[in-house]
Amino acid sequence: MSGKLEGKFAAITGAASGIGWASAKAMLDEGATVVLVDRDADALARVCAEYDRAQPLEVDLLDTQACKNLVPQILSLTDGTLDIFHANAGLYVGGDLVDADPDAIDRMLQLNVNVVMKNVRDVVRYMAPRKTGDILVTSSLAAHFPTPWEPVYASSKWAIDCFVQTTRRQIFKDGLRIGSVSPGPVVTSLLSDWPEDKLAEAKASGSLVEAEEIAEILLFMLTRPRGMTIRDVVVMPTNFDL
Template sequence: MAGQIQGKFAAVTGAASGIGWASAKAMLDEGATVVLVDRDAAALDKVCQGYPDRAKPLVIDLLDTQACKALVGEILALTGGTLDIFHANAGLYVGGDLVDADPDAIDRMLQLNVNVVMKNVRDVIKHMSPRKTGDIVVTSSLAAHYPTPWEPVYASSKWAIDCFVQTTRRQVFKDGLRVGSVSPGPVITALLSDWPEDKLAEAKVSGSLIDPVEIGEIIIFMLTRPRGMTIRDVVVMPTNFDL
């Protein structure tokens, strides 16, 4: 049923591709005005073309500390001062053996996957709490629930952010805010380019990959429950994941 979040104002980080674009598109198709946040200006312009009035591109590199601090203010400037839905989705991936990982890549990934999410959500809460309503969704991962042996750095970042989501949710529900996460197994996105080649080949052969569109549909389900119900965490995996 189209129009389930008609008139709402939303923002999605990492919105130019993958899960971020699937989430933003699902919200746009349901009637929301969406600020699409990404550092790739060309990709943002391309995906926003089909929604000239309600898709609002915002080019920001969230790994830039000052730009990260300015995010919520920039979003509110584009929405007329209102933000009903925030999807913290932007992230990086580091896989493989820990001893082979580049320390600088570890720093970048932890900064974006953990620190940036915490700071963005903090600033969003400061806007939403006085209004006594709002939804915050964070992209976590199946790796937050299972100690995946070929991705100790990535999995650790998602275990951390899963704890953050659950503890923050318990702080802010009194203000009418809902905070939840979606934890997919392997999704067909650019992050898979960093997967170990043998693991990626196995996943393709066994049909163990998820289309991002499925995650967009799950997010709409989370957002459209009655206000007295919070979908705390959705763990979703391909049926063949355990093959």
């Protein structure tokens, strides 16, 4: 540990597994105190047991009232300080549009788009008066390419990529930075909904990225000089071919 985030307070949604846990672990290893937000209480308890500075916060972000109360709950665990917020929680809907369940579409758009916007809004309202803070958003390579096997998911990420870029232009005057990381296929539970032929093809060719590799990029974004914003990082396995 080099202590690059020593004394910082961070919060991460969807933090009990995948990119969220890798991000939390990287920040904890660099000295931050991290609030891990997730709806899976058992998974939170398991991962937080590894670190004294890991604070579990069980929240279902699809619950409208719970979503509204997220930032106050985070601040109650961090002595009223929040330096870093990573909006990572998300859902995946793949396959042909005509086969998608309408309720699943609603849940995914709510979590991938609406919840991110509302959480970031509340975080900005807290950070702006302090004139400093970092916001990270987990996007996807699908935000940059009209992926034919995931039109619903890709649309949610195109929306959030636009949100990050436009919000940056509103908040930089307050000393705040916002940026997104857009990975290609990462080894996480979201891939369980991938079409089987695509998943098998990706595994066979070695065209998957590990969550820990994404966490390294997030740390890079956080540790740039304050006068530099990494707005969007697109990363994919070398062997990945759309």
